[in-house]
Amino acid sequence: MSQRLRAIDDSEKAARRQSILDAAKTLYLADTSALPSVISIARKAGLAKGTVYLYFKTKEEIFLAMLSEDYQTLMIEVIKLLDAPSSPDELVDDLLTTLIRFLDDNPLFMPLASMASPVLEQNVEIKIVGEFKLMLIDKINLIDELFRKAFPQFPEGQCGSLLLHTNALILGLWQMQNWPEKLKPLQQQYPFNTVIPDFKKDLALSLKNLWKGALNSHT
Amino acid sequence: MSQRLRAIDDSEKAARRQSILDAAKTLYLADTSALPSVISIARKAGLAKGTVYLYFKTKEEIFLAMLSEDYQTLMIEVIKLLDAPSSPDELVDDLLTTLIRFLDDNPLFMPLASMASPVLEQNVEIKIVGEFKLMLIDKINLIDELFRKAFPQFPEGQCGSLLLHTNALILGLWQMQNWPEKLKPLQQQYPFNTVIPDFKKDLALSLKNLWKGALNSHT
Amino acid sequence: MSQRLRAIDDSEKAARRQSILDAAKTLYLADTSALPSVISIARKAGLAKGTVYLYFKTKEEIFLAMLSEDYQTLMIEVIKLLDAPSSPDELVDDLLTTLIRFLDDNPLFMPLASMASPVLEQNVEIKIVGEFKLMLIDKINLIDELFRKAFPQFPEGQCGSLLLHTNALILGLWQMQNWPEKLKPLQQQYPFNTVIPDFKKDLALSLKNLWKGALNSHT
Amino acid sequence: MSQRLRAIDDSEKAARRQSILDAAKTLYLADTSALPSVISIARKAGLAKGTVYLYFKTKEEIFLAMLSEDYQTLMIEVIKLLDAPSSPDELVDDLLTTLIRFLDDNPLFMPLASMASPVLEQNVEIKIVGEFKLMLIDKINLIDELFRKAFPQFPEGQCGSLLLHTNALILGLWQMQNWPEKLKPLQQQYPFNTVIPDFKKDLALSLKNLWKGALNSHT
DNA sequence: CATGAATGAGATTTCATTCAT
DNA sequence: TATGAATGAAATCTCATTCAT
Numbered sequence: 009m010s011q012r013l014r015a016i017d018d019s020e021k022a023a024r025r026q027s028i029l030d031a032a033k034t035l036y037l038a039d040t041s042a043l044p045s046v047i048s049i050a051r052k053a054g055l056a057k058g059t060v061y062l063y064f065k066t067k068e069e070i071f072l073a074m075l076s077e078d079y080q081t082l083m084i085e086v087i088k089l090l091d092a093p094s095s096p097d098e099l100v101d102d103l104l105t106t107l108i109r110f111l112d113d114n115p116l117f118m119p120l121a122s123m124a125s126p127v128l129e130q131n132v133e134i135k136i137v138g139e140f141k142l143m144l145i146d147k148i149n150l151i152d153e154l155f156r157k158a159f160p161q162f163p164e165g166q167c168g169s170l171l172l173h174t175n176a177l178i179l180g181l182w183q184m185q186n187w188p189e190k191l192k193p194l195q196q197q198y199p200f201n202t203v204i205p206d207f208k209k210d211l212a213l214s215l216k217n218l219w220k221g222a223l224n225s226h227t
Numbered sequence: 228m229s230q231r232l233r234a235i236d237d238s239e240k241a242a243r244r245q246s247i248l249d250a251a252k253t254l255y256l257a258d259t260s261a262l263p264s265v266i267s268i269a270r271k272a273g274l275a276k277g278t279v280y281l282y283f284k285t286k287e288e289i290f291l292a293m294l295s296e297d298y299q300t301l302m303i304e305v306i307k308l309l310d311a312p313s314s315p316d317e318l319v320d321d322l323l324t325t326l327i328r329f330l331d332d333n334p335l336f337m338p339l340a341s342m343a344s345p346v347l348e349q350n351v352e353i354k355i356v357g358e359f360k361l362m363l364i365d366k367i368n369l370i371d372e373l374f375r376k377a378f379p380q381f382p383e384g385q386c387g388s389l390l391l392h393t394n395a396l397i398l399g400l401w402q403m404q405n406w407p408e409k410l411k412p413l414q415q416q417y418p419f420n421t422v423i424p425d426f427k428k429d430l431a432l433s434l435k436n437l438w439k440g441a442l443n444s445h446t
Numbered sequence: 447m448s449q450r451l452r453a454i455d456d457s458e459k460a461a462r463r464q465s466i467l468d469a470a471k472t473l474y475l476a477d478t479s480a481l482p483s484v485i486s487i488a489r490k491a492g493l494a495k496g497t498v499y500l501y502f503k504t505k506e507e508i509f510l511a512m513l514s515e516d517y518q519t520l521m522i523e524v525i526k527l528l529d530a531p532s533s534p535d536e537l538v539d540d541l542l543t544t545l546i547r548f549l550d551d552n553p554l555f556m557p558l559a560s561m562a563s564p565v566l567e568q569n570v571e572i573k574i575v576g577e578f579k580l581m582l583i584d585k586i587n588l589i590d591e592l593f594r595k596a597f598p599q600f601p602e603g604q605c606g607s608l609l610l611h612t613n614a615l616i617l618g619l620w621q622m623q624n625w626p627e628k629l630k631p632l633q634q635q636y637p638f639n640t641v642i643p644d645f646k647k648d649l650a651l652s653l654k655n656l657w658k659g660a661l662n663s664h665t
Numbered sequence: 666m667s668q669r670l671r672a673i674d675d676s677e678k679a680a681r682r683q684s685i686l687d688a689a690k691t692l693y694l695a696d697t698s699a700l701p702s703v704i705s706i707a708r709k710a711g712l713a714k715g716t717v718y719l720y721f722k723t724k725e726e727i728f729l730a731m732l733s734e735d736y737q738t739l740m741i742e743v744i745k746l747l748d749a750p751s752s753p754d755e756l757v758d759d760l761l762t763t764l765i766r767f768l769d770d771n772p773l774f775m776p777l778a779s780m781a782s783p784v785l786e787q788n789v790e791i792k793i794v795g796e797f798k799l800m801l802i803d804k805i806n807l808i809d810e811l812f813r814k815a816f817p818q819f820p821e822g823q824c825g826s827l828l829l830h831t832n833a834l835i836l837g838l839w840q841m842q843n844w845p846e847k848l849k850p851l852q853q854q855y856p857f858n859t860v861i862p863d864f865k866k867d868l869a870l871s872l873k874n875l876w877k878g879a880l881n882s883h884t
Numbered sequence: 885c886a887t888g889a890a891t892g893a894g895a896t897t898t899c900a901t902t903c904a905t
Numbered sequence: 906t907a908t909g910a911a912t913g914a915a916a917t918c919t920c921a922t923t924c925a926t
Contacts, residue, residue, distance in 0.1 A: 014885050014886070016885085041349050042349060045919080045920060045921080046920075046921065046922085047920075047921090055886080055887090056886060056887040056888055057887080057888065057921095057922090058885095058886065058887055058888065058889095058922090058923085058924085059885080059886055059887070061921095061922070061923080062885070062886075065922095066921080066922085067920095067921065067922090119345065122341075122344055122345045123345045123346075124402070125341055125402040125403075125405050126338065126341040126342045126345060126346060126402075127342075127345060127346065129406075129407050130260045130261060130407065131921095134407065134409045134410055137407060137410055138410055138413045141406070141410070141413070145423075169429075172403060172423075172429075173396075173400075173429070173433060175399065175403060176395075176396060176398075176399025176400040176402075176403055176433075177392075177395060177396060177399055178399065179395075179398060179399035179402055179403070180394065180395025180396055180397065180398035180399035180400075181392075181395040181399075183343070183344040183345075183395075183398055184344075184391060184394060184395055184398070186344050187348075187360070188348050188349065188353065188356060190353045191353055191356060191357055191360070194357050194360070204364075204391075205388075205391050205392070205395065210391075210392070214392060214437075217436070217437070217440055218433075218436070221436055221440060232904085232910095232911095233903085233904055233905065233909085233910050233911070234910065234911090235904090235905070235908095235909085235910075240910090243910095264893085264894060264895085265894075265895065265896085266894075266895095274911080274912090275911065275912045275913055276896095276912090276913075277897095277898090277899095277911070277912060277913065277914095278910080278911055278912070278913095280895095280896075280897080281910075281911075284896095285895080285896080286894095286895070286896095452906050452907070453906075453907095454906085479787050480787060483898080483899060483900080484899075484900065484901085485899075485900090493907080493908090494907060494908040494909055495900095495901090495908080495909065496901095496902085496903085496906095496907065496908050496909065496910095497906080497907055497908070499900095499901070499902080500906065500907075503901095504900080504901085505899095505900065505901090557783065560779075560782055560783045561783045561784075562840070563779055563840040563841075563843050564776065564779040564780045564783060564784060564840075565780075565783060565784065567844075567845055568698045568699060568845065569900095572845065572847045572848055575845060575848055576848055576851045579844070579848070579851070583861075607862075607867075610841060610861075610862050610867075611834075611838075611862070611867070611871060613837065613841060614833075614834060614836075614837025614838040614840075614841055614862065614871075615830075615833060615834060615837055616837065617833075617836060617837035617840055617841070618832065618833025618834055618835065618836035618837035618838075619830075619833040619837075621781070621782040621783075621833075621836055622782075622829060622832060622833055622836070624782050625786075625798070626786050626787065626791065626794060628791045629791055629794055629795055629798070632795045632798070632799075642802075642829075643826075643829050643830070643833065648829075648830070652830060652875075655874070655875070655878055656871075656874070659874055659878060670889095670890095670925085671888085671889050671890070671924085671925055671926065672889065672890090673887095673888085673889075673925090673926065678889090681889095702914080702915060702916085703915075703916065703917090704915075704916095712890080712891090713890065713891045713892055714891090714892075715890070715891060715892065715893095715918090715919095715920095716889080716890055716891070716892095718916095718917075718918080719889075719890075722917095723916080723917080724915095724916070724917095
């Protein structure tokens with residue numbers, strides 16, 4: 009009945025894989041309260057359910073791939089910062105700006121990153137999870153190297169460690185302030201402002217403390 | 228097989244509710260890769276499936292209650308610290324010790340806390356989620372008050388804010404170092420030590436920075 | 447906590463039983479698409495769920511009792527007709543009038559009678575079902591006797607037999623024209639009028655045929 | 666165990682649907698006191714529970730389909746009668762014979778027809794119920810037409826109307842004589858014979874009255 | 885490769901009925 | 906007697922995943 013388009017060569021396969029990722033992203037963006045179902049992703053991508061499983065072994069693998077892409081995008085942004093480095097202080101400011109812009113441009117990054125450990129990594133083949141972790145580590149090591157080229161006075165690993173802590177802070181802060189949509193009324197009703205982190209403000213504050221504290225000790 | 232008691236008054240009901248929580252905890256402890264099924268929880272508790280649903284509306288509500296208990300336990304520990312306060316510096320050390328011991332004693336706290344935002348809160352009645360949030364806020368405010376009684380030189384909200392950031396750091400750091408069991412071999416094989424946070428060590432470092440930095444500015 | 451009113455003597459028990467029947471009737475009247483739940487009946491009657499089971503062994507027993515009451519009411523009406531008999535012909539007209547009025551006054555009779563065989567009798571203790579059947583038979587026999595006192599020319603059993611057929615016709619016709627509420631639009635849209643029985647009209651026609659045919663053969 | 670075939674095209678799907686109906690029929694035949702459970706039907710058909718729900722939205726839909734089939738079988742029999750019509754009088758006799766044979770060959774027809782209005786139609790999507798009703802009406806209209814071709818002296822709708830009344834009579838009479846199996850002893854013990862309809866005998870009598878009365882008025 | 889039918893585990897929900905108190 | 910907690914069967918529904926075609 010239907011003419012089955014077949015992805016024969018690798019580039020076609022990659023394209024099909026990407027179309028699945030795009031469909032998944034669109035759907036997840038529309039409702040981040042839960043990962044969209046495979047059938048909805050397949051339909052959005054104009055494919056059959058089974059076809060999705062030719063490209064990803066589990067549903068979570070799709071979203072881990074999506075997170076992986078986002079992380080790589082972010083890392084590239086950070087690497088760009090180190091292309092034209094100025095002073096460590098300015099770098100911190102630039103980093104923060106870059107980060108905030110990235111989060112605004114990639115609204116799925118935080119939801120995905122939150123699910124990574126409790127959901128995604130639990131349902132993805134160990135090999136794939138490993139590759140994801142290694143990719144992150146590679147990039148972090150690369151950034152650390154570039155950083156030391158620009159600022160040789162800092163020891164190996166310092167920048168990488170700061171990146172990890174930065175990531176941890178973002179993750180934790182975001183999850184704490186990510187109240188379910190339906191709880192928003194409550195949020196305004198009570199004087200929570202003192203106790204609920206204001207994500208961007210707190211992030212700015214914390215990161216500056218974190219980075220400047222660490223970097224200044226070597227200046 | 229089971230005792231088949233009837234929970235008539237409120238204390239008996241609370242006991243039965245607790246027995247469900249205990250059963251769920253035992254099962255989850257045995258395998259943190261996914262929340263145990265409701266039927267397995269019921270069987271473990273010696274109850275019928277229907278009975279579990281008399282006490283909790285959804286499976287996630289069970290685990291949010293469990294997390295709530297853990298948070299309350301932690302808060303009580305922290306409050307105890309403020310009963311006999313010494314100097315701010317010593318307090319930070321004590322806090323860290325307390326925290327580490329708590330995490331060791333309550334191995335489900337971190338997995339549960341990680342799931343709170345992406346999983347638990349998404350599938351629990353908004354009212355219950357609200358109560359959970361309010362409970363946390365109450366405790367944080369209480370601790371903030373006690374803190375200022377002990378150290379009046381610090382402004383209102385400072386301690387609460389530090390607690391939030393502490394929580395964020397714990398959450399983020401834990402999730403980053405929480406590699407799936409099956410990935411552990413990989414973790415040793417590569418020189419990850421430089422880039423994977425060593426949870427306790429990094430936590431110690433970060434918290435000291437965080438708290439001492441903040442507290443010293445008022446001494 | 448609550449003061450339990452206890453029905454000690456038989457009249458109190460009968461009253462409580464009746465209050466359950468009343469509650470059930472009210473609820474079923476509000477929605478005849480399904481028998482109301484026991485919990486709703488209990489609440490309506492101001493009783494606990496378990497108490498209902500002290501008076502009726504199953505839910506269906508409640509509704510069989512209700513149907514039994516209705517049948518008895520109907521029989522009494524018919525008996526009244528025979529108190530002041532005129533001619534067989536007039537009797538048929540009176541019977542029809544009485545029947546129509548009864549159905550209007552007792553809107554649950556038809557739904558209940560429809561459920562009797564496929565639902566109620568399947569879920570009521572055989573003893574109770576037997577009593578119900580015997581009650582009906584007794585009344586029919588009584589009516590048959592009274593009829594022959596008034597019109598001796600008719601053989602024993604003729605009137606009883608006619609009553610049974612009357613009942614069968616009512617049952618069958620009613621079920622065929624009892625379209626679900628939500629199907630009513632469809633009913634008007636198509637030219638069903640020729641093929642869907644118009645309950646009262648068809649009933650009148652059929653009954654007159656049935657009775658007059660039978661009775662005239664003996665005049 | 667099972668063949669695990671895939672129903673790809675429509676005829677295969679119809680076959681699978683039929684296999685579910687067959688399984689349901691077998692089980693219901695073994696115990697007409699209640700509709701068999703979906704899981705038992707699935708197992709009998711060698712299918713998974715979920716598969717049954719691919720073909721029928723509710724359990725009652727299965728049995729309404731079964732009833733629909735039975736009605737269609739019956740209608741076809743009746744249509745056959747009109748292929749080689751003789752006199753109206755003979756037709757009535759043939760109709761009765763056909764009807765009795767049909768009821769003997771399809772022992773589930775009456776139980777199902779009894780449940781149609783109070784149970785089945787209440788729990789089947791309104792659209793499906795409508796289709797069922799329309800099917801019946803179509804067939805009745807068709808028979809009415811054929812009838813008038815054979816016997817032009819009768820007005821339009823007369824035959825259809827008689828069919829409806831016939832159906833009503835069957836329905837009502839059957840329900841009245843359908844005593845629960847366990848009540849049979851009681852049935853013999855008492856002199857019920859005068860008051861309990863003898864289904865086939867009474868049906869014969871009534872139908873002859875009904876049809877001959879109506880048809881003779883036009884001869 | 886692509887498809888979508890089939891699977892089956894599991895979450896809820898409902899609710900009649902039982903039974904300890 | 907009266908209560909309502911507990912039971913457990915069954916209906917639905919959802920959906921990730923498998924696998925015959």
